[in-house]
Amino acid sequence: MRKKLAMGLFYAGVAAFIYWRHESIIGWVQSPAPxxxxxxxxxxxxxxxxxxxxxxxxxxxxxxGPLLGGGITWVGSTAASLLMFLFVRYGYQDWGIRLLYQTKGLSKMTVMFEKNAFLFILFARLIPIIPSLIVNVYSALGKVSFASYAIASSLGKIPSMLLFVLVGDGLVTDPRNAWISLLVYGGFLAVTLTGYKWWRRQYASG
Incomplete structure (x- = not known):
């Protein structure tokens, strides 16, 4: 109990410090740095x-720029998601399993998620409106292997990370490029959702 409380307080304390110093941190990102x-x-x-x-x-x-910026953004986001997974898995999974299997509806949803964890995580990452923190925590609390989570999460983050940096770069160089990036990503997302619906129908019929 004390270990869990200490871990939670540590996380909250670091988050508060980053919020307090966020302007300086963003300044470091914008200035030339290794x-x-x-x-x-x-x-x-x-x-x-x-x-x-x-x-x-x-x-x-x-x-x-889009190339180096995309790589930096993807590596940072992927590393953070893996660290959060490990933080929750080894700190709170015992609580999480009891919670996820406490009610019948949530238990059935969790079992279905765990059986198809790779695809669910991959598609969840492709949809930017789904908060990353929810995917991290839910996967860590459930019975999802670290390898499946790491691969699916890393692959699924690539399109959205590229979108973020392309929009940022486009707004600086040529605002029209930002709109083109959004349209391309929208088309990619539509194709992805169509493929996911097709896979769900095939899975349900099988």
């Missing part, structure tokens, strides 16, 4: 999302 330092900052900002990560991705894209 790539490793920027990746560490991106990881912290994703792990403690006191500022929406799409904003961070846009700032990085505007400062470092």
């Amino acid at each position: 790539t490793v330092v920027v990746i560490m900052i991106a990881t912290l900002m994703a792990l403690f999302p006191v500022i929406p990560y799409p904003i961070i991705g846009g700032v990085i894209g505007a400062a470092y």
